[in-house]
Amino acid sequence: MATEELGKMVEAYPMKGGDGPNGYAKNSSYQKGAAGAAQEVVNMEITEKxxxxxxxxxxxxxxxxADLGCSVGPNTFSAVENIIDAVQLKYQNQGRRLNSQIPEFQVFFNDHTPNDFNILFKSLPPNRQYYATGVPGSFYGRLFPKASLHIVHSSxxxxxLSRVPKQVLDKNSPAWNKGRxxxxxxxxxxVRAFEAQYAEDMACFLDARAQEIVCGGLMVLIIPGRLQATHDSQSFRKMTHQLLGDCLMDLARKGVVTEEKVESFNIPIYxxxxxxxxxAVERNGCFSVEGMENIRKVTKLGNVTESAQLISSHSRAVIEGLLSQQFGDEILDELFDLYRKKLEGNPSIFESMDANFFVTVLKRKAN
Amino acid sequence: MATEELGKMVEAYPMKGGDGPNGYAKNSSYQKGAAGAAQEVVNMEITEKxxxxxxxxxxxxxxxxADLGCSVGPNTFSAVENIIDAVQLKYQNQGRRLNSQIPEFQVFFNDHTPNDFNILFKSLPPNRQYYATGVPGSFYGRLFPKASLHIVHSSxxxxxLSRVPKQVLDKNSPAWNKGRxxxxxxxxxxVRAFEAQYAEDMACFLDARAQEIVCGGLMVLIIPGRLQATHDSQSFRKMTHQLLGDCLMDLARKGVVTEEKVESFNIPIYxxxxxxxxxAVERNGCFSVEGMENIRKVTKLGNVTESAQLISSHSRAVIEGLLSQQFGDEILDELFDLYRKKLEGNPSIFESMDANFFVTVLKRKAN
Structure with a gap:
């Protein structure tokens, strides 16, 4: 499980909440670094677009x-502050310098219903310059009234994906993903099954946002993705997913989990x-692509032991909800200890962190 | 502790969350009944005003x-549905029968930050006809952008109050509330100290709402209160508050809590x-009083044992956050068992449930 995709959650599998040592709030420094790198781009795009x-x-x-898939903070707060600063500057640069000429800001923090909104609300910056609200629900459907948002952010x-494609769990399907x-x-x-699920989900996502965002409004998406057309050359992701799968198979061999459970488990990430x-944007038709910037965040990893611990902790913060739903809480310590050891045993992994992400800025066209 | 005021929370003392047997969700039937009685009035007022x-x-x-002080449901959901039904009917009666002529609804569920918003969000009605959001924070301050709300409801x-008046806890003040x-x-x-705190809080409340509600917008308040100018003749409330205070003093005598803790404890209700x-509305100047209706909800109580149990359970659901903050969780079972017994020993209480509440409808004047 690579660290860079460990930012958000799937339906009913929230990031680990709470403020304990395994929680997302304390294990999201990679996402914070990535957001920091993206921040400058976002700032520039708002200023320009x-x-x-x-x-x-x-x-x-x-x-x-709105910040879609906000998790429990703190990254969402700095992302939102950054956007507000950029928008305020934009208004000031248009000659609106009086307080009454600058709009008030209302921020909608969205994530799936099982997200720990209690922690999110308790962590809100005390001197924030906006009115804060929480919005529970999947961003693959409508969350807001028509034409009610000016900037949508999602990092x-x-x-x-909204779910694991059905056929990859179906033993009678040619797309059955046995052993992985x-x-x-x-x-x-x-691969085709995941691609198709992505296409369906992204169509829903864009359709909902097209209704919710005002004409001229922006959508800023920070997405861990690949640069090439094919899925090859993502060796870091391949290896980390493979190692986590191997750990689960090891636990199955030891009788800690059943093989059936492992075979009916897939990670719904694309x-x-x-x-x-x-x-997808072109098929939707309501947005123009205003910016597309690739960002390569070089994460300075320490020695092998530290790096293995870091990646294992980050992975756990993000994926333990998904895993405990399938296998129960009781396997988590053993699983991530094993994962950490396997990472340590494969130090070459740390030399190939080809974990790209990109920032996309879309503008809602006039109707 | 009377049951009828047990609907909401004070800063940092939320209603008991969760869905366990002591939680508010399972112990708010009185509030539900009161809301039901108020519902008809609210409906009529919206239609007329x-x-x-x-x-x-x-x-x-x-x-x-917006529903201010929404707690964890389910009462807030039926209150909101009732309002939406009334507003929709109003639009239809104006000849707007097409779906596109009826507005979309966005509902802001507000309560203090320690409220259990996770439970609230998980309990949202699945087929709701509105976009739901949660807003954490005290309604004695600003919670929403200017002129952004059309109907505010609070039940x-x-x-x-926002807090216990300082002087009632001050041994050197003539307003020290020793032994109560x-x-x-x-x-x-x-009494004067509580009155002054009320006046200050209500001024803040009305000032914030005057900014947030659009001209012509309504505020519907369902308030447990008294009908007379003086504070006399509230014998049910007097007796229940007195009995709960006696229970705390009993625990102090037994050494379960310290007398100092009891003396530094007051219930911030007015x-x-x-x-x-x-x-207060006149002093604020931004609202007109459109309706003021007294409602007497006759609660059918069973036999003495059942009634004592009911009142004790309802009280606990509402006030245990306040009590455990002051005395710790560990006294709660003993305290409410004692309270139940004291209620049983004073059956005359159940014959004098003079627990009035009233529904007020205010309209935001044009600027």
Whole structure:
């Protein structure tokens, strides 16, 4: 399980909440680093692409921002602050320097219903310059009224599919993903099944947002993905997914979990390419692609022991909800200890962190 | 502790969350009954007082409703559904029968940050006809952007003060409330201190709402209060508060809690009268009083044993957060068992449930 995709959750499998040592709040430094790298790009894109004169605010002069797949913080708070700073600067640069000429900001923090909103709310920055609200529900459906949002942000979230494609868990299907927990390193049919699920999910995502975002409004997506058309050359992701799958098979051999449980488990993550995303945007028809920037975050890893521990901890924070739903809480310590050891035994992994992500800026076209 | 005021929470003392046997979700049937009695009034008031032609919706045709002090449900959901039904009917009666002519609804569920929003979100009705959001924070301050709400609803919430008046806990003050946990049955000075806190809080409440509600928008408040100018003749409330205070003193004598802890504990609840509320509205100046209706809910109590159990359970669901903050969780079982027994020993209490509440409808004046 690579660290870079470990930012968000799938339906009913929230990031580990709470503020304990295994929680997401304490194990999201990779996402924080990535967000930091993306921040500058986001800032620049808003400055260049947001037209505050043409955008329609509500009668109450409120500027509405949503962060989709926000998890429990703190990354969502700095992302939102960054956006607000950029928007305020934009208004000031248009000669609106009086407080009354700058809109008030309302921020909608969205994640799936099982997300720990209690922790999110308790962590809200005390001197925030916006009105905060939480919105539970899947971003693959409608979450907001029509034309009610001005900027939508989503970071390390929409690589989570709405579900595992059914056929990869079906023993009678040619796309049955026997002995693996992900499509990387798998058969042609399995890869096609994940691709199809991605296409269906992204169509739903764009359709919902097209209704919710005002004309001229922006959508900023930070997505762990691949740069190439094919799925090859993602060796870090391949290896980490493979190792985690191996750990589960080891536990099955030891009788800790059943083989059936492992065979009915897949990780619903898909690494899209910018080209695939552009194709989905074109099919949807309501957005223009205003920016597409690849970002390579070089994570400085320490020695092998530390790096293995770090990756194992990050993976656990993100994926333990998914795993405990399938296998129960009681296997987690053993599983991630084993995973850490396997990572330590494969130090070459740390030399190939080909974990790209990209920032996309879409603008809602006029109707 | 009377049951009828047990609907909401004070800063940092949430209703008991979770769905266990002691939780608010399973112990709010009194509030449900009261809401049911108020529902008809609310319905009628919206029909009569909401002018959908003059009210300004956002550009996106969204009608925004907030429930302040919503707790964890389910009462908040039926209250909101009732309001939406009334508003929809109003639009239809104005000849807007096409779906596109009826606004979309966005509902903001507000309560203090320690409220269990996770439970609230998981309990949201699956086929709801609105977009749901949660808003953490005290309703004695700003929670929403300017002119962003069309109807504000609050049921069994604003009788909770923002805090216990400082002087009633101060041994050197003439308003020190020695040996009691509430102002009822207390000295002139203690009553004045609670009155002053109420006036200050209500001024903050109305000031914040005046900014948040659009001109022509309504505020519906369901408030456990008193009908008379004086604080006398609230014998049920007096007796229940007195009995709970006696229980705490008993525990102090047994050494279960310290006397100091009991002496530094007061319940920050104030039973306002319609006249007091009208005076506060007049001082604020931004609202007109459109309706004021007293409602007497006759609760059918069973035999003494059952009634004592019911009142004790309801009290616990509402007040245990407040008590455990002061005394620790470990006293709760003993305290409420004692309380139940004391109620059983005073059966005359059940014959004098003079627990009035009233429904007020305020309209935001044009600026």
């Amino acid at each position: 947001l037209d505050v004169d043409s955008i329609t605010l509500s009668n109450s002069n409120t500027f509405s921002i 390390f979230a929409i690589h989570w 927990i992900h499509y990387l390193n798998s058969t042609y049919e399995v 690494y899209m390419s910018p080209t695939e995303l552009e194709a | 909401l002018d959908v032609d003059s009210i300004t919706l956002s550009n996106s045709n969204t009608f925004s409703i 069994f919430a604003i009788h909770w 946990i509430h102002y009822l049955n207390s000295t002139y000075e203690v 039973y306002m009268s319609p006249t007091e509320l009208e005076a």
